Amino acid sequence: MKKIEVTLNNVREEILEFYDAKKWHFLTLNGVALEDEKTEIQWIFSQYEAFDEIVIMFAEIACGDVVPSIVDIVPSAIISQREFVDMFGIEVDGSEKGLYLDQDSLQMPLSSCKV
């Protein structure tokens, strides 16, 4: 498992350069709540037909940050971006809220942000 640190400013460029749809398989977008209202956001890829070749691009973000969408580069990311918005309450550019959680359920349950 290889981890590459990126920033919200350069993540799109990094993924654009790295991602070859016939070599890399986009697994998911993941979030890990950290202390001090920070969140580690991870874009996870695996290589086709290779033994456990996993690449995680990650960035540490704050509650008010807006995460750029990568749907134009990786179309299947749309679903995990919407899940991330619901579970962490952090805005992802162009991703609507409400796919996963109803309005009357506990909102952003995995977030470290104090609302």
Add this chain to the structure above:
Amino acid sequence: MKKTIDIPLGSQHISLLEPVRFKFECENEKIIGVDSDVGFVHRGIEHACTTKFKFDGIGYVVARICGLCAITHSLTYTAGIEKLLGGEITQKAKYLRILLLELDRIHSHMLCLSHTCENAGFEAMFMRIMGDREIIMEIQELLTGNRVQFDFISIGGVNRDLDASRAKEIIIKLEIVKQKVLGYIDVFTNNWSLSLKFQGVGALSLDEAYRFNAIGPLARASGLNIDVRNEIDYLPFFELGFVMQTHTDGDINARNLVRLNEILNSLEMCNNTLEGLPEGDIFTKLKGKPKGEVLVRLEAPRGELMYYIKGGGKSMLERVRIKTPTFSSIPAFSHIFVGENYADAPAILASFDPCLACTAK
């Protein structure tokens, strides 16, 4: 611009067994747009895993995510914890894990195939496959004591040993299932209702499979070589005869044939497991508490299942992320519907074999 009409499929519909809703934008009979809603029964399991349960109990919690692939969930989680604890389990435990994993795949695929028959109006075949599937459930009961929720996998190994007489009994039952599956292949290949009717319907090309990161039988039916059993080495899949099954047509018929061939391959793997079952313990005591982060994948019946686990050396974990196959396949599902006739939507949906229990984890 032609007039369009929105037609819902679900959340309750005769062709659906689970709570998902698709909204189809149709132009006459043709689907030109799709919207999906999967959030009807979200259960908050990821949250519960880090707030309610200690790491050594979570394997039994995540098994409850899905009745069909309970073993796959508990095994993937447990493999992650074992990696963090740094222990090695016995070869016999690995073999028994694969045995249960492949049985999960067989009965799950049989369920999908039976629903495909039901959607084709072939009720007799639906009942025949569901009846035969009981043999696999009986084998699971012989092995674990339960038909559905097994609690067979534990951190360090498995919870129940297998003696020679039961192994022999299972080999006989597996042969019966194999003969039945060979009969299904004949029906699915030669019967008009299940072959010609589904050829060219709900197709996904290889390029589209790459583009939408398709996984599982959906991807393999389009010729995409993706099967996690081909990409991991912590369980001896190749030693037990794993061979990836693919097709190139990408339609409903191709998905059916891939699943049928996978059942045959899984039956062979189960047979090899039982005949070559090593001697020794089924459990290794692993000490300590998980520290660090790990990402583990396993091939569930519907495709790639992923667990990301982060521990801080305490009983409570810091993060358990579960990526289920159906959820990550929704973009591919939605794409396939576009351009198809609304009348074919239930059959196409059944060919995806969606699992909303996994999705709304």
